Amino acid sequence: MKTHILTFTLSFIFCLAARAELKWEQTSVELRPATGDKQAIGHFKYQNAGKTPIHFKSVHASCGCTAAQSQKDQVGPGEKGEVTATFNIGDRTGTQVKTVTVETDEAANQKTVLTLKAIIPQELEISPNFVFWKQGEKPAPKTIAVRAGKDFSVKHIKVTSSSPDFQTKVQETGEGQFKVDVQPNETSRLLASTLTIQSENSPKTFYATARITTAPTAPVGPGAPAIQKAPGAAPAAPTAPARPPAPTGQTR
């Protein structure tokens, strides 16, 4: 019996000593991309601290917005390398957390989750982005709050409406804080406007939408103008153009 225990213990110790072991310098990376950056790239460095080679079975990201890749398929004993995670920022804002799952053929700890945290600076915070009136509703003004993001100083903003059917009025309510009142001329027709919001000293443009909608559960009118749709998109309704041409806005 004692021989069996001894054999088992020795085998266990031998296996521990001989096993492959991928040591990560860090499994979590925090990035702070600059305004206007298109991508944020995280580097996760590793070393094979074991005595046998390690093979990557898969490296995949939690989101289609992130591309993850390992430099090599096999890591020899003592070898170093890194997995890169490229996060496409797109129109994302705020704190974004994406993960990359790395699967190896190690006996233990086969899956490692790498975390990429990107804090995307937001120059202007706009809430809400969409104001609407039901058809026939009183055309009272509705308010959009605009405030400068953390670490940004904004003294003036300019708001332009793509449609003359909506009026906008900007008021400063505090340091870096503004109130944009939006008012339709009428609500009897289905109308829409894109509101372009810009701060001084910044080329970046922000958007909000104002619209007269159909009443709840009512079908969209057959006479409604057609919109530019994605292939196979849903039924037509009046739209707010994505890039408005003629400003009728106001600067504050």
Next chain:
Amino acid sequence: MLILAALSLLPGVGQAVYLRDKISWRSPIPPSEMVRVDQAREWGDSVIWIDARPDDQFARDHVPGAILLNEDRWNELLPQFLAVWSPGKKVVVYCSAQSCDLAREVAERLRKTTQPPMENVFVLEGGWEAWLKQKP
């Protein structure tokens, strides 16, 4: 016996402490904000389908009538959605599979578009993969 039971808990506790940074603390989507393919189909024309996947995946195939709305081009694509949305419409957002986050993120962002938050915004259980399995 109790000592053995307590000892058996030690590895688990140790792992939880050691791996605390690796554990995803992202809250799961509440069941009330999820919808199954068959349920969503029953809603018929009162549903707006939103495809939250990247452009190329949408271009390959998508739920008939779905609108492309992803965070890669949010500012550009949002007006298409707002043009067809009206109060009372149900919105079903999907991405590629159960494991993807894009639908949850787009749904959350959509809710915040209006004040008070937009209602009836759901995430499709199982995503595009589930739709394909139950394709009529």
